[in-house]
Amino acid sequence: MSILLEMREITKEFPGVKALDRVNLQVAEGEIHAICGENGAGKSTLMKVLSGVYPAGSYDGEIHYDGQLAEFRTLRDSEDRGIVIIHQELALVPELSIAENLFIGNERAQKGVMNWHETFQETEQLLKKVGLKDSPGTQVDKIGVGKQQLVEIAKALAKDVRLLILDEPTAALQENDSRKLLDLMLELKAQGVTCIIISHKLNEVRYVADSVTVIRDGMTVSTLDAKAGLSEDDIVRDMVGRDMSNRYPDRERRAGDLLLEVEGWNVWHPEHSERQVIKDISFNVRAGEVVGIAGVMGSGRTELAMSIFGQSWGRNISGTAKLRGSAMDVSTVDRAINGGLAYVTEDRKSLGLVLDETIQFNTTLANLEEVSAKGVLNPNEETKAAEYYRKALRTRTPSVFQKVGNLSGGNQQKVVLGKWLFTGPEVLILDEPTRGIDVGAKYEIYAIINELSAQGKGVVMISSEMPELLGMCDRIYVMNEGAFVGEMPAAEATQERIMSLIVTE
Missing domain, CATH: 3.40.50.300 (P-loop containing nucleotide triphosphate hydrolases)
Known part of the structure; x- marks a missing residue:
């Protein structure tokens, strides 16, 4: 040629x-x-x-x-x-x-x-x-x-x-x-x-x-x-530049007490009131557990996550959410955050970050009260918080004053994670957390997820990549057409078994 x-x-x-x-x-x-x-x-x-x-x-x-x-x-x-x-x-x-x-x-x-x-x-x-x-x-x-x-x-x-x-x-x-x-x-x-x-x-x-x-x-x-x-x-x-035969870091899998319980969750479409998108879903997450949600695009995974996180999607939402056995108020985003929830969106560029602003600005955006006194922002405290998460998450950047839009996809994702970790959540819902990032950066995100579970936090992981769910999760729920059609320990799950549930239900 x-x-x-x-x-x-x-x-x-x-x-x-x-x-x-x-x-x-x-x-x-x-x-x-x-x-x-x-x-x-x-x-x-x-x-x-x-x-x-x-x-x-x-x-x-x-x-x-x-x-x-x-x-x-x-x-x-x-x-x-x-x-x-x-x-x-x-x-x-x-x-x-x-x-x-x-x-x-x-x-x-x-x-x-x-x-x-x-x-x-x-x-x-x-x-x-x-x-x-x-x-x-x-x-x-x-x-x-x-x-x-x-x-x-x-x-x-x-x-x-x-x-x-x-x-x-x-x-x-x-x-x-x-x-x-x-x-x-x-x-x-x-x-x-x-x-x-x-x-x-x-x-x-x-x-x-x-x-x-x-x-x-x-x-x-x-x-x-x-x-x-x-x-x-x-x-x-x-x-x-190194061998990565093991794509998923090892983790000691030790699920603790029940952390998050969602029961009888129903959601209707915000514009088409006759269309029910989420149908009577119940699930739970234990402390230190990574729970996966598998399903094809359009199955309702993102709609479920956003509706639980402060009812930021959907209408006529019903059902209950409990944290450590106590009822949670998730009727607004602020109340969901205060209750211990965090949601890392699948669309970091449009919904997760302000690309034209700095790492520092983005890190504290969801918890400004923590770096303010009597309604006045304290720049020194803001810098201190951003610097802490830059080091903790190993974000590659010259400084926290770098604009987020100049970072690679993997480092942008770390800034999103830092933003939500700064709110002190008990449960993190991660929607396609490694979309559009390379294998090296994926490994680093996986390591962060393992660190969070080791701290006793609950993680809900939505992913279209089934090997990722099999490699990272303790349990996997399978979702199709707005309903859960199966649940299994990750150790017993295979791609074929998950897909068979999706196509036969």
């Missing part, structure tokens, strides 16, 4: 940080090339250099594309050469139709007048290519995240894509949607489209990739042949 893309000695610096240090990358025409590395390794930065987000002249090194030296100064420059990047945060306008989204900035128009017949006709052809049967006039916010990813790919195909870059394309997808997207990548490869995929999901990398380039600390570590018996452990070793 001929080389379509070669990036030579790429170095990119930001004030005080060298994000890329003489990185080299070769991508053959017609292959799927994976780029792996820990959060903050420089993967997305490298792709922004390639696509012109960071323009020629803002970095050192050379890009050779299709045999020619390329200097992309804008995103449009790279797209004109057939390079299209799909970012992890989808660039779709929710209020517009699929057709309108596909041709934004690439309109089918003459003399400023839209040709809607041509637009809808081309949209139908593109949707067929990516396996979508939705109408071109369907509003984007009416379809699920999995379909939205496919719309993004259709949008790329509308630009005559030759090199398609996908940054964490399956991070927010459930297993079925992920497999559809990966199979589509293989179809595009068969049609001659070259792909670069950035992913933390190593099983998916092994499924689609022909080659894997590993980046660590802004430098190229290795390029591996994915079709030559490459194992996940081989990739992990290069990513983190």
Whole structure:
């Protein structure tokens, strides 16, 4: 195969940080090339250099594309050469139709007048290519995240894509949607489209990739042949610089007295009052126990967690919650926090953090009373609290005055955990606590969860990754269509047993 893309000695610096240090990358025409590395390794930065987000002249090194030296100064420059990047945060306008989204900035128009017949006709052809049967006039916010990813790919195909870059394309997808997207990548490869995929999901990398380039600390570590018996452990070793054959830290499993009891919990949809989302759920958590909740996307896991945490989702909520045998008032978020609950959201960027503010600001946000006197914030106490959790959670940052938006995903997750630990909770509900972070950072989050259980706290862990639940939990509840359909000790659980409960109930 001929080389379509070669990036030579790429170095990119930001004030005080060298994000890329003489990185080299070769991508053959017609292959799927994976780029792996820990959060903050420089993967997305490298792709922004390639696509012109960071323009020629803002970095050192050379890009050779299709045999020619390329200097992309804008995103449009790279797209004109057939390079299209799909970012992890989808660039779709929710209020517009699929057709309108596909041709934004690439309109089918003459003399400023839209040709809607041509637009809808081309949209139908593109949707067929990516396996979508939705109408071109369907509003984007009416379809699920999995379909939205496919719309993004259709949008790329509308630009005559030759090199398609996908940054964490399956991070927010459930297993079925992920497999559809990966199979589509293989179809595009068969049609001659070259792909670069950035992913933390190593099983998916092994499924689609022909080659894997590993980046660590802004430098190229290795390029591996994915079709030559490459194992996940081989990739992990290069990513983190050490052997991680055991992905889950050891923990002495010792459940104590009953801590949290939820009984007869029912929740209706906040907008569709006739639709019951949570159906008569009862469960418990003991001190020092990690309890998992398994289920596919849409089963109601997040809705359950948010409704218990101060009724922050749903309406007509009924049921009881007890902590150490005493009734809890969880009717508002403040009361739930004061009662000893904390909820770490699955969406840290939108709901868990204020990205444009500092680590210090975010750490104390849920418990300002603790660092205030008579309603006046004490900056010294705030700094002291943030510094304590920075050290305790081993957050990698120059200082607590760093903006959270500048941190890697794993370190952002630690700031979210620090924020909620500062409220002094008895029970932490962790919703997808390792979503979008790499294997090294995952291990550190797992170690923190083990430390919390060792302190006697109760942990409820919601996760779409079944190996994670099997590796971390003491007991697992299985959820489907708003109800619990099974419960088992983790020692007796298997992926097959969990899935059989989901599909047969």
